[in-house]
Amino acid sequence: MIRVGIVGYGNVGRGAEAAVLQSKDMVLTGVFTRRSPESVRPQGDTPVLPVSRLMERGADVDVLLLCGGSATDLPAQTPELAQRYCVVDTFDTHARIPEHFARVDAAAKAGGTAAIISTGWDPGLFSLMRLLGTAILPDGTGDTFWGPGVSQGHSDAVRRIEGVADARQYTIPVQKTVNAVRRGESGFTARQKHTREVYVVLQEGADPQRVARDIITMPNYFDEYDTTVHFISAEEMAVEHSAMPHGGFVIRSGKLGPAHQYDSLMEFKLELSSNPMFTGAVMAAFGRACYGLHARGKTGCFTVFDVPLGLLSPVPADEIRSKLL
Amino acid sequence: MIRVGIVGYGNVGRGAEAAVLQSKDMVLTGVFTRRSPESVRPQGDTPVLPVSRLMERGADVDVLLLCGGSATDLPAQTPELAQRYCVVDTFDTHARIPEHFARVDAAAKAGGTAAIISTGWDPGLFSLMRLLGTAILPDGTGDTFWGPGVSQGHSDAVRRIEGVADARQYTIPVQKTVNAVRRGESGFTARQKHTREVYVVLQEGADPQRVARDIITMPNYFDEYDTTVHFISAEEMAVEHSAMPHGGFVIRSGKLGPAHQYDSLMEFKLELSSNPMFTGAVMAAFGRACYGLHARGKTGCFTVFDVPLGLLSPVPADEIRSKLL
Numbered sequence: 001m002i003r004v005g006i007v008g009y010g011n012v013g014r015g016a017e018a019a020v021l022q023s024k025d026m027v028l029t030g031v032f033t034r035r036s037p038e039s040v041r042p043q044g045d046t047p048v049l050p051v052s053r054l055m056e057r058g059a060d061v062d063v064l065l066l067c068g069g070s071a072t073d074l075p076a077q078t079p080e081l082a083q084r085y086c087v088v089d090t091f092d093t094h095a096r097i098p099e100h101f102a103r104v105d106a107a108a109k110a111g112g113t114a115a116i117i118s119t120g121w122d123p124g125l126f127s128l129m130r131l132l133g134t135a136i137l138p139d140g141t142g143d144t145f146w147g148p149g150v151s152q153g154h155s156d157a158v159r160r161i162e163g164v165a166d167a168r169q170y171t172i173p174v175q176k177t178v179n180a181v182r183r184g185e186s187g188f189t190a191r192q193k194h195t196r197e198v199y200v201v202l203q204e205g206a207d208p209q210r211v212a213r214d215i216i217t218m219p220n221y222f223d224e225y226d227t228t229v230h231f232i233s234a235e236e237m238a239v240e241h242s243a244m245p246h247g248g249f250v251i252r253s254g255k256l257g258p259a260h261q262y263d264s265l266m267e268f269k270l271e272l273s274s275n276p277m278f279t280g281a282v283m284a285a286f287g288r289a290c291y292g293l294h295a296r297g298k299t300g301c302f303t304v305f306d307v308p309l310g311l312l313s314p315v316p317a318d319e320i321r322s323k324l325l
Numbered sequence: 326m327i328r329v330g331i332v333g334y335g336n337v338g339r340g341a342e343a344a345v346l347q348s349k350d351m352v353l354t355g356v357f358t359r360r361s362p363e364s365v366r367p368q369g370d371t372p373v374l375p376v377s378r379l380m381e382r383g384a385d386v387d388v389l390l391l392c393g394g395s396a397t398d399l400p401a402q403t404p405e406l407a408q409r410y411c412v413v414d415t416f417d418t419h420a421r422i423p424e425h426f427a428r429v430d431a432a433a434k435a436g437g438t439a440a441i442i443s444t445g446w447d448p449g450l451f452s453l454m455r456l457l458g459t460a461i462l463p464d465g466t467g468d469t470f471w472g473p474g475v476s477q478g479h480s481d482a483v484r485r486i487e488g489v490a491d492a493r494q495y496t497i498p499v500q501k502t503v504n505a506v507r508r509g510e511s512g513f514t515a516r517q518k519h520t521r522e523v524y525v526v527l528q529e530g531a532d533p534q535r536v537a538r539d540i541i542t543m544p545n546y547f548d549e550y551d552t553t554v555h556f557i558s559a560e561e562m563a564v565e566h567s568a569m570p571h572g573g574f575v576i577r578s579g580k581l582g583p584a585h586q587y588d589s590l591m592e593f594k595l596e597l598s599s600n601p602m603f604t605g606a607v608m609a610a611f612g613r614a615c616y617g618l619h620a621r622g623k624t625g626c627f628t629v630f631d632v633p634l635g636l637l638s639p640v641p642a643d644e645i646r647s648k649l650l
Contacts, residue, residue: 018583022464043583098647123650125457125591128634130649132450135610135637136603139347247590256606258343258368262599264606265572266450269594274587278461281581281589285460303635305645309453310630312460320630322423324455325448 002291004284005030005061005085007051007077009040011244012090013067015280017042020065023284025314029060054081061085063287063294067280079103082301083111086294088286090120090279097123105301114294115301119286120279121270122146126250128304129268133252137264140254141186145178145193147171149246149275157221158198161214163206166234168241170197173248182265184253190224198229201237246275285312327616329609330355330386330410332376332402334365336569337415338392340605342367345390348609350639354385379406386410388612388619392605404428407626408436411619413611415445415604422448430626439619440626444611445604446595447471451575453629454593458577462589465579466511470503470518472496474571474600482546483523486539488531491559493566495522498573507590509578514549521552524566526559571600610637 004020006013009031020028021043030047033040037048053059064081066089068074075096078089082104091100100117108115118124126144133142151171158167172195177188198215202208212229216222232240249269256262272278286304289311293302310320329345331338334356345353346368353371362373378384389406391414393399400421403414407429416425425442433440443449451469458467476496483492497520502513523540527533537554541547557565574594581587597603611629614636618627635645 014583015581018581021583022581022585024463094650097650098643101646118650125461127650129593131634131638131645134649135613135634135639136450136606138349256340256343256347256602257599258339258346260347262597262602264598264603265594265596267594267596268454269590269592271590271592272587273589274582277581277587278589281461288460303646303650305635305642305650306633308631308633309456309460310628313456314460317630318423320456321426321628324459325419325422325443325452325628325630 001025001027002288003027003029003060003062004287005032005054005059005064006067007032007054007064007081008067008073009033009035009042010067011276012279012283015274015277016065016067016283017046017280018277019281019284020287023288023314025288026284032059055084058084063088063291065280065283065287066090067283075100078115078117079107082107082113082115084113086113086290087115088119088283088290089115089117090124090283091118092120092123094123101301101303109300112299114290114298116286116290116293116303116307117301118303120282122248124282124304125270126248126268129250129266130252131305133250133254133266137252137254137256137266139256139260140252140264141181141184142250142252143181143186143188143193144248144250145173146248147173147194147246149248149272150244152244154196154221157218158200158215161211163203163211164200165203166201166237168199168237172197178249178251181251182253182267184263191226194225196222196225196227198227199232199237199241200229201234202231243273244275245273247271288312288314326350326352327613328352328354328385328387329612330357330379330384330389331392332357332379332389332406333392333398334358334360334367335392336601337604337608340599340602341390341392341608342371342605343602344606344609345612348613348639350613351609357384357389380409383409388413388616390605390608390612391415392608400425403440403442404432407432407438407440409438411438411615412440413444413608413615414440414442415449415608416443417445417448419448426626426628434625437624439615439623441611441615441618441628441632442626443628445607447573449607449629450595451573451593454575454591455577456630458575458579458591462577462579462581462591464581464585465577465589466506466509467575467577468506468511468513468518469573469575470498471573472498472519472571474573474597475569477569479521479546482543483525483540486536488528488536489525490528491526491562493524493562497522503574503576506576507578507592509588516550519550521547521550523552523554524557524562525554526562527556568598569600570598572596613637613639
């Protein structure tokens with residue numbers, strides 16, 4: 001049994017917990033939190049411990065699933081914990097991946113551990129699909145679309161606007177552009193690829209026109225998109241918009257043959273009724289692979305591109321070959 | 326530059342050739358054939374040599390792409406050539422994969438080479454998708470559908486029937502069943518999953534009713550399916566049915582969350598206007614990976630499950646991380 005610890009008990013932490021409990025080859029030995037441990041109530045009787053315990057005394061784990069955020073948690077936590085434990089994270093601040101990789105690699109090599117960063121579905125599974133697409137169809141074009149689904153970052157940005165009591169933002173791919181990318185067209189703008197739908201509960205007395213304008217013109221988040229704002233009641237928000245669905249697809253279209261005359265289309269799609277539950281499930285599978293890499297003597301930092309995918313499965317290699325190949 | 330040799334110059338061999346010529350990090354150093362070398366006309370000025378030359382004298386190659394058939398060519402060729410060369414094949418006789426793996430593994434270990442067997446898209450890419458699906462969504466169901474596309478094996482089977490001058494068989498997924506699998510239903514029969522459409526050119530004087538009956542009742546190939554037979558002219562066959570399109574999709578639907586209450590759907594789709602060209606392109610990418618494994622000191626037999634996918638790309642690891650992760 002692989003002994004797994006979960007660090008951070010938010011939505012993704014609960015997803016990782018559920019996935020570990022579904023895995024017959026894993027046992028959950030601890031949930032580690034920065035909150036007061038009594039305030040955290042995991043499923044079953046998993047011990048809850050302060051995260052500081054991990055570096056002070058060591059813990060009974062083979063691999064840690066780091067379920068904190070990329071903005072402030074993971075840049076410090078992943079390299080620190082990699083000094084002592086095999087770790088898996090979901091670091092997704094794209095521009096900072098090279099720096100994060102280098103720091104985690106140094107820590108893991110010094111500690112004799114293995115780390116897999118930037119798992120989940122994007123980065124993660126979608127990255128693998130982009131790689132397959134470009135490696136097999138080098139003479140081609142492609143794109144990634146997200147949604148329909150809730151963007152946590154955009155929802156949070158709207159909640160910070162004055163007069164907004166609550167908000168939920170849905171990212172929606174534009175079907176016409178999706179079809180054009182399937183046909184091999186490229187060069188689309190942000191506005192052509194996705195629309196944004198925002199559901200807002202106003203604070204008492206707030207001016208809806210001003211709030212709508214503040215949303216639609218928000219730089220980086222909304223100004224490059226066609227955005228629709230809907231004002232709803234707190235009750236409607238609770239009933240209709242409490243789930244966290246997401247998904248998307250990676251498309252690669254390319255030309256093959258001596259005269260580049262043959263079209264090929266590769267497409268990978270996800271439809272998730274819960275984004276954090278699926279992210280946790282991907283993390284658990286990469287936790288198993290991280291343990292497997294370390295058991296084979298590998299140390300240092302890895303990404304999804306470095307992991308033989310057979311290591312994601314609890315099934316032995318000969319059985320995988322006879323059942324899935 | 327990776328020096329690549331192609332063994333067998335049929336449709337897949339031509340696909341592999343086109344893919345190698347599209348690859349900036351590969352050079353095609355030879356086409357090896359059992360036919361008379363003068364009868365083989367590759368693109369450009371690639372030397373054509375008898376396949377026997379490979380074991381007699383050795384050749385100037387880093388990896389061989391073995392483009393023969395699984396019935397008789399590869400069971401002998403892959404282990405023999407693996408004694409001396411890094412090799413990639415598309416062995417697809419499912420029941421014999423364990424035996425083929427063992428023989429190639431012994432030969433490659435003895436020869437200090439690396440071999441990747443059963444590449445292509447199924448087995449190959451579809452196998453990877455089945456693995457991702459079962460590893461990430463263990464509490465789930467899924468299925469693989471093929472087509473719409475031409476099945477070479479079924480077309481050949483019809484051509485062997487008395488009175489048939491030419492034939493082409495299309496495999497077509499049943500949309501209703503595809504949708505049911507997406508919803509998480511399972512347990513479908515062969516007949517529920519695919520239909521078969523056969524286009525036949527009759528020999529002069531042949532009885533169409535007898536030929537149709539012989540097709541529809543053929544054990545293993547057609548008796549478990551709903552099959553439609555169309556009789557057409559040789560001209561219509563040449564104009565409408567000379568392409569070799571294929572494709573299909575791998576679906577995995579599963580439940581996540583503490584009460585298994587969250588649905589997730591993973592789906593991978595291929596639409597190929599030329600099956601052998603795409604198969605050749607996948608082989609070329611795995612040829613690069615085979616070279617990469619060997620360059621890292623690995624010897625023995627591998628499958629798609631053992632290959633870190635980053636090795637499929639000619640792009641260096643740090644650039645893959647910054648561009649595709």
